Amino acid sequence: MRHLPPSALSIGVNSHGAVTRRVFLGGLVGGLAGLSLGRPLPALAGDLKKRGLSCILLWMAGGPSQFETFDPKPGADTQGPTKAIPTSVPGLHIAEHWPHLARRMNEVALIRSMTSSEGNHGRATYLLHTSYAPTGGVTHPGIGSHVAQELGPPDSDLPLFVSIAGPSVGSSFLGVKYAPFVITNPEQPPDNLPSPVASGRARRRLGLLTELEAEQANGGAAPLLREHQELYAQTARLVLSPRTAAFRLDQEPRSVRDFYGASSFGQGCLMARRLVEAGVPFVEVQSSGWDTHANELPGLQKLIPPVDRGTAALLTDLKTRGLLERTLVIWMGEFGRTPRVNLTAGRDHYPAAFNLFLAGAGVKGGLVLGATDARGVEVIDRPVTVPDLFCTFCRALRIDPRKEKDSDVGRPVKIVEKGRAVRELF
C-alpha cells in the first residue's frame, strides 16, 4: 500500500463545518494513491448551526388530481365518491385519503390556484422543473441543479443534488457538478456506488491505474489525463467516503423507518431527511402512478396512503429536528386532472387548475392561497403561474431568480425569466 507524504494532504473545515479532505495532485503519480489513506473520516453528526438552506421536492409524477388531494369539492357533480375531512387548520378540508397529512396542515401553505397551459407529461414535467416551457433549442437546468449551484458547499464529497426513484431534470449547461445523482431504489445502495471489490483491492488497483497513467503524462493528452485523474480522485473519494452512510437507511432505528412507512416513497423521504442533514442542498423524491386515466379511485386508494404517511412523517421529523425552518419542502406534480370523470372512471390531464403545497424555509403554515370555482373548473382567485411559483421557491431559498447564467447556446439564461414571488406565503 502506498502512502502520500503528509504534506500532500490537507484536512480542513469548510464553510458548513464539514470536515474536508483534499488530496492535492502533486504530479500525476500520487493522485489516486492518496486514497490509500487508512484513516476514516468522522461521519458528520451534523453541525447544523452553520448549515445553509436546503430543498426537498416531493414529485408526484403523472399529475395528481386536485379533487382527490387538497381541493375537494363536496357536493359538486365533479367530485366523485371521495369525501372531505377536516384538518388541523380550522375550516380547511382536504380529501379523506390523507389522514396523516391532515394533522400536519398547520405546517403547510396550500396553493389551490396553480395554472399552466402544458398538458403533455414531458413538456409539463420540464416546465414544473425549470419554469420554462421546453423549446427544443436550449435545455434549461432543473431547479435542483440551480439550487445545488447556489446553495451547495464547494468542497462537498457528497453529490449536491440527489434524485430518488426518478430521473428529475438534468443540469444542462450548469455542468456535471450539479447534475442529479440518481438513486433508483432508496432501500438499496446507489447504482455503481459500492465498489464490487474490497476497499483494499479498490485502492490497490486505483494505484495501478495511476502508475500506468503516469506513463502517458508527457504526451499531448496530458491535460485530459489530469482532468481524468481529478475525476477519478473525486469519484473514489465518494466511493470510499464514510459520509455515503447518508445513503444507508439501515443505520436508522427500526422505529424511525417504520414511522416513515414501509414503502419506497416513505423510505425515500427518510433518505431525503438524512441527506439534507448531511448537507445536501437539493433532494427530489419521486412517487409514480398519478396518471389516473382509468379506475381512478382504486388506484389512488393504493397510491396515496404511503405518500400521505411518508410526507407527514417527513414534515414531523424535520420539524422535530429543527430542520424545517431551513428546508423548503415542495409537494407537486406536473398538472392536475379534469373535473369531468371520463367513461373509464378516471380523470385526464388538466393544467388549467391544479394544486400543490409548500412548507418550511419561512413559508407560513396553515395557509390556503387562491381558489377554484365550486366545480373545480376554473381558478377564480389569485391565479399562480409556474414562473410565479419558481420565484417563490427562490425567495424561500434566498436565491435571486433573475440571476443570469452562461448557457451553451451563446446567450445567458435567467434562473426564472418571468413571474413574481407569491408574497402572501411569507
Next chain:
Amino acid sequence: MRLGRFRLALYILLCVALIPLHAAGPLLRPAPEDTARRVDAAFARALGDKAALPPLADDETFLRRATLDLTGKLPTAEQARAFASAPDRARLVNQLLASELYAVNWGRYWRDVLTYHTPASNNYLRWELFDAWWTRQLRDNRPWDQVVSTLVTADGINDEVAPVNYLTALYGNPVEIAATTSRVFLGVQIQCAECHDAKGGPTWKREQFHELAAFFGRARLVQHKDVEGRGTPYAIEGREDGQYGMTDKKDPSRLIPMQPRFLTGESVSIDATDSERRAALARFLTSPKNPWFARAYVNRIWSALVGWGFYPSAIDLGTASPSHPEILDMLVNDWVASGYDVRWLFRTVAATQVYQRQLQPPPAPSKIAGPAVCPQRLRPEQIFEALLSTLEFDENDKSIPAPAPSAAPAARRHVGLRHMFYHNFKVNPSTPQAEVHGTIPQALVMMNSALVHVYTSARGKTVLGRLLAEGRSDEQIVEELYRRALARKPTPSERLICRRYVSRVGDRHEALEDIFWALVNSTEFVTKR
C-alpha cells in the same frame, strides 16, 4: 504519368459534362490529396521554416484514430494485421468510408446534433426512422446541400417521412426551427435577436430573426390521433393562410406580420405558400453565395477530426475571426467545387499531415492550435463500442443490470446497456472540446458497474478467462489486453509495471483482472489520440 494525365483530362471532361451545377465555383473537382497537400503547404508557410512540427503518428495510432473517427469503433485484430502488412493510409480511409459502420456512426452524430436539446417524446421524434434516414444519406453520399434542403422542406407524418422528424422534434415551432437551422447549418447564432437586437459580434436586428422564422410560419404541427397501433405521431402540414408575427414591443398584445427574408437579404412574398417559403429557404441556405453554409460544415467536420476548429465554436462563427482564414477558404472553395461531397471532405482532412501527426496538447484559451491533432474525448457511442469490443459482451444480455441513468429524454435513442452508457456519457456533439468534461456517474459506471466487473473477471466465459484457459503467459495476456483496450502494444515500462504488479499481488488471476480493469478505466480508453 502519361496515363495519369490522360485520366485527369478525362475526369475534367466528365466534370464539365456532368456537373454544371455549381457554375459559380470552379468547374474542376479537386482531388482530396491535392487539396490536402495545399492545406499542409499553407500551414508550413504560415508557421515559417523554423517551426518544429510534431512527427507523423505511427501506424498503430493512425489506425485507431481514423477507425474511431470514421466508423466509431476500435480497429479489430484483423484490421490491425491487414494495416500492419500494408500501411497505406489513404486506402485505409477509403475502406473505412465505404463501410456501413461509417454511415451509422455519422448518422448518429447528426441525429445527436439536431435532437440533443429536445425533450420530445417518441411521438414527436421517431428516432429509429430518423437514424435510418441519416444512415442512408451518408451511405449514399448524398450531397450536403441536398440533405439540408430535404430537412427544411420535409412535410408529412413523422412515422412515414423520416426527415420530418427534424421539425416535429422541435415541436414545429418556427422560432426553434429557425434558431437551430441557423446555428447548426450556418454557424450563425441569431437567436438572441428573438427578443432584442443582438449586441457583440455581428449585429442582427430583431426583425431579421423573425423574418427568418417566417419561412416556417405556415408549417403547422398536427397530431395524428387515429393511426392504429402507431401511437399518435405528429405531422408537418402546410397552412393555407395565416402569418408568422413578431410581438410588437410597444404593444405586446399586437403581432406584426413578418415577410420571410433570409439573412443575406433574399426574400419571398408574404403571400407565398408553405412549400414556396421553405423551398426558397432551402435555395438561400445552400446557395454558394451564402457565406456561412459551407464554412460552417467544413469548420465542424475539421474540428470533429482534428480536435480544434478554425472557429472555436461549431455553432457560432460570428463572434471570432477564423484562425487561418486562407486555409479555411481553400477547403471551403474546394469542397463547394466537389459538389458538397460529404466523403470528399473526410478524405481530404484525413489526407492532411495535420491529421496524421502525433498528438499535441490542446491550445491554451485564446491561443491558436498548431497543425496537429488535439486529444478529444470519445463520444458516448464510441465509448460503448470500445467497451463492447474490448470486453466482448452481448449488448442485449438482460441479466446484466443496466440501471436507467439520470434525465434520459422521453424518446430513448437506445435500450438496455447501450442506453445506460449513451445517457451516462451523452454530450452535445456541437460542444467545443474544452467544454466537455467527465462526470461522477460516468466514472462510477466504469469503476464499479456489474458489466465491467463481470467482464474483466478471470472466471467464466470472459476474454481473460479464455486467455488463461489457453495457457498464455502473463506477458502475452498483458499484450493482448493492451491490444484490445487501447489498440496498441504496451511500452517496455508498462510491461514492467504490469509484471511487478502481478508479482506484488501474488494472486495471478486477481492481478490480471486489475490490469484489465485499469486499462478500461484509463484516460486513454476514453480519448482519441
